[in-house]
Amino acid sequence: MKVKVGAYCRVSTEKDDQVNSLQSQKKYFEEYIRNNPDWEFVDIYADEGISGTQAENRMEFQRMISDAKNKRLDLILTKEISRFARNTKISIDYTRMLKELGVGVIFINDNINTLDGDGELRLTIMSAIAQDESRKTSERVKWGQKRRMEQGVVFGRELFGYNLYKGALTVNEEEAEIVRLIFHKYTIEGKGTHVIARELYEDNIQTKSYKNRWSNTVILRLLKNEKYVGDLAQKKTITPNYLNHKKKYNRGEEEIVYIKNHHTPIISRELWDETQEQLSQRSASKEQKSKYSNKYWCSGKLLCGECGSKFVGRSKKLKNGEVYKAWRCSHARSYGSIKIDVNGNQVGCNNKSINHIVLGKIVKSVLYSINSNKEKIISELVSEIRKLNKLTDIKSTDSFTRKIEDLNRKKQEVINLMLEGSISKDDMVLMNKRYDFEMNKVKTDIKHIEDINLINSGNADKLQIYIDRINSLVNQIEGKDSEEVFKLTVKKVTLFKNNLLELYLTCMPEPIKLKYRSKGKNGNYSVEYSFMDN
Ligand SMILES: [Zn+2]
Numbered sequence: 095m096k097v098k099v100g101a102y103c104r105v106s107t108e109k110d111d112q113v114n115s116l117q118s119q120k121k122y123f124e125e126y127i128r129n130n131p132d133w134e135f136v137d138i139y140a141d142e143g144i145s146g147t148q149a150e151n152r153m154e155f156q157r158m159i160s161d162a163k164n165k166r167l168d169l170i171l172t173k174e175i176s177r178f179a180r181n182t183k184i185s186i187d188y189t190r191m192l193k194e195l196g197v198g199v200i201f202i203n204d205n206i207n208t209l210d211g212d213g214e215l216r217l218t219i220m221s222a223i224a225q226d227e228s229r230k231t232s233e234r235v236k237w238g239q240k241r242r243m244e245q246g247v248v249f250g251r252e253l254f255g256y257n258l259y260k261g262a263l264t265v266n267e268e269e270a271e272i273v274r275l276i277f278h279k280y281t282i283e284g285k286g287t288h289v290i291a292r293e294l295y296e297d298n299i300q301t302k303s304y305k306n307r308w309s310n311t312v313i314l315r316l317l318k319n320e321k322y323v324g325d326l327a328q329k330k331t332i333t334p335n336y337l338n339h340k341k342k343y344n345r346g347e348e349e350i351v352y353i354k355n356h357h358t359p360i361i362s363r364e365l366w367d368e369t370q371e372q373l374s375q376r377s378a379s380k381e382q383k384s385k386y387s388n389k390y391w392c393s394g395k396l397l398c399g400e401c402g403s404k405f406v407g408r409s410k411k412l413k414n415g416e417v418y419k420a421w422r423c424s425h426a427r428s429y430g431s432i433k434i435d436v437n438g439n440q441v442g443c444n445n446k447s448i449n450h451i452v453l454g455k456i457v458k459s460v461l462y463s464i465n466s467n468k469e470k471i472i473s474e475l476v477s478e479i480r481k482l483n484k485l486t487d488i489k490s491t492d493s494f495t496r497k498i499e500d501l502n503r504k505k506q507e508v509i510n511l512m513l514e515g516s517i518s519k520d521d522m523v524l525m526n527k528r529y530d531f532e533m534n535k536v537k538t539d540i541k542h543i544e545d546i547n548l549i550n551s552g553n554a555d556k557l558q559i560y561i562d563r564i565n566s567l568v569n570q571i572e573g574k575d576s577e578e579v580f581k582l583t584v585k586k587v588t589l590f591k592n593n594l595l596e597l598y599l600t601c602m603p604e605p606i607k608l609k610y611r612s613k614g615k616n617g618n619y620s621v622e623y624s625f626m627d628n
Pocket residue numbers: 398399400401402403423424425426443444445
C-alpha cells in the first residue's frame with residue numbers, strides 16, 4: 095500500500111509576489127509528492143496571513159491536523175520547523191503529537207524526517223535551541239517592559255521613597271524610613287490616614303514635592319502603591335500599528351501588566367498583604383457604619399461557634415435607669431433553641447448570650463495578661479522566627495543548581511561524542527533520555543525547596559508583624575480608652591456554649607481559647623477565666 099502524503103505551507107499575503115509564491119509552493123510540493131512512486135498525493139494545506147500576529151489564519155493547519163487524526167495522512171511535508179507553527183517550540187509539540195498518531199513529518203530544509211531513527215534526537219536538539227530562543231524572547235520582553243517603565247517614571251509622578259537614576263528605581267533610605275513608618279502606623283498601630291497625615295505634619299516631615307502637604311489622600315495613595323513591595327503595575331497600550339491595521343477595535347484598549355518583584359522593595363510582602371487587607375476591611379466597615387450603628391467595639395465581630403451565625407446586640411433599660419446590654423446568636427434569637435420546624439428542618443441554636451460588660455472584662459484582662467507576659471511571648475515568637483530563618487538558610491538550592499549545570503554539560507558531551515562518531519545515535523538518545531529524567535527530578539526538588547523557603551521566610555516576616563503589634567499594644571493600653579483599644583486589637587470572637595470562647599487578636603498568630611465564669615448583676619460583674627490548651 096502507498097504512503098498517503100500531504101504538504102503544509104504558510105505564506106504571507108502582505109506582498110503580491112508572495113501570493114504567487116503560494117502557487118509555486120503548492121506546485122513544488124505536489125510535484126515532489128507525485129514524483130515518488132511509493133507515495134500517494136492527498137492534499138496541499140496552505141495558510142495565508144501576516145506572520146507573527148494574532149491575525150494569522152491557521153484554518154488549513156487545523157484541517158491538516160484533523161485529517162491526520164482521521165487517518166487520511168501518513169506523512170506531511172513542510173519546509174522548516176520554524177515555519178510549521180507560530181514558533182519552534184509549538185512546531186515540535188505538534189510534530190511529537192503527530193508522531194504519536196503514527197504520522198511522520200519531513201522538514202525539507204532542516205533535513206529531518208521524524209520517522210527516521212535519529213528524528214527524535216534531532217528534534218531534541220532543535221528543542222534545546224528553541225528553549226534558547228524563548229529565553230531570548232522573554233529577555234527582549236523584559237527589556238521592553240523596562241523601557242516602558244523608564245518612560246512611565248520619567249514622565250510620571252515623583253515617588254516618595256525611591257530615587258530615579260537612569261530609569262531604574264533605587265531606594266532612598268531616608269524617605270524609605272518614612273514609608274515604613276507610615277505602613278507601620280496604619281497596619282500595626284491601626285491608625286487612620288487622617289491621623290497619620292497630621293502626625294507627619296506635626297513631626298515636620300517633608301513630602302517629596304514641597305508644594306504638597308501630607309493629607310489623608312496622599313497617605314492612602316502611598317499605602318496602595320505596589321511599588322513599595324517591589325512590584326510594578328503598568329498600563330500596556332496596544333498600539334494599532336503593532337498589529338494588523340485593519341483591526342481597529344484594538345485601538346486604545348488597555349490591559350494592566352503586573353510584574354512581581356520588579357525592583358528592591360521597601361516593605362515586606364507580608365506587611366503589604368496585611369495592609370491591603372486592612373484597607374479593604376476598613377473601607378468596608380466604614381460603609382457598614384453608615385448603614386447600621388456600629389458604636390460598639392465588638393459590633394460585627396462576634397460569631398456563634400455552634401451555628402456560625404453572627405451575634406447581635408440587644409439592650410434594655412433597667413429599673414434603676416442603667417442600660418443592660420448583651421449579645422446573642424441571631425439564629426437563636428429568631429428561632430430559639432434547637433427544634434424541628436414544620437418543613438422537617440432543624441432550626442434554632444442552643445448558644446447562650448453574653449453580657450457586654452462581661453465580654454469587655456474578659457478581653458481587657460486578656461490584653462493585660464499579654465502585656466505583662468510580653469517579654470515571654472515575644473521571645474517565643476523570636477525563637478520561632480530564628481527556627482524558620484535557619485531552615486531557609488540550610489535549604490540552599492546551590493548544590494541542585496550545580497547538578498543541573500553538570501547534567502547540561504554531560505548532555506553536550508554526549509552530543510559531541512556522537513558527532514565524533516565515538517558512540518551511536520541510539521546510545522546518545524538513550525543517555526539523553528536518562529539525563530533528562532534526572533534533570534526533571536532535580537528541577538522538581540529545587541521547586542519544592544524554593545516553595546518551602548518562600549513559606550518559611552514569609553512566616554518569619556508575619557511573626558515579626560505580630561511582635562511589632564504586641565509592642566504597639568503596650569502603648570495603646572497605656573494611652574487610650576478600652577473601647578478604642580478593643581476596636582483595634584480584637585479581630586473576631588467565636589463564642590461556644592458552656593462558656594467557651596476563642597479570641598482572635600491582631601497581635602497574636604493563634605486564637606486564644608478560654609473558659610470563663612461570671613457572677614453578679616445590674617452592671618456589677620466579676621469574671622474568672624482560664625486558658626484552654628489548643
Ligand atoms: Zn448560634
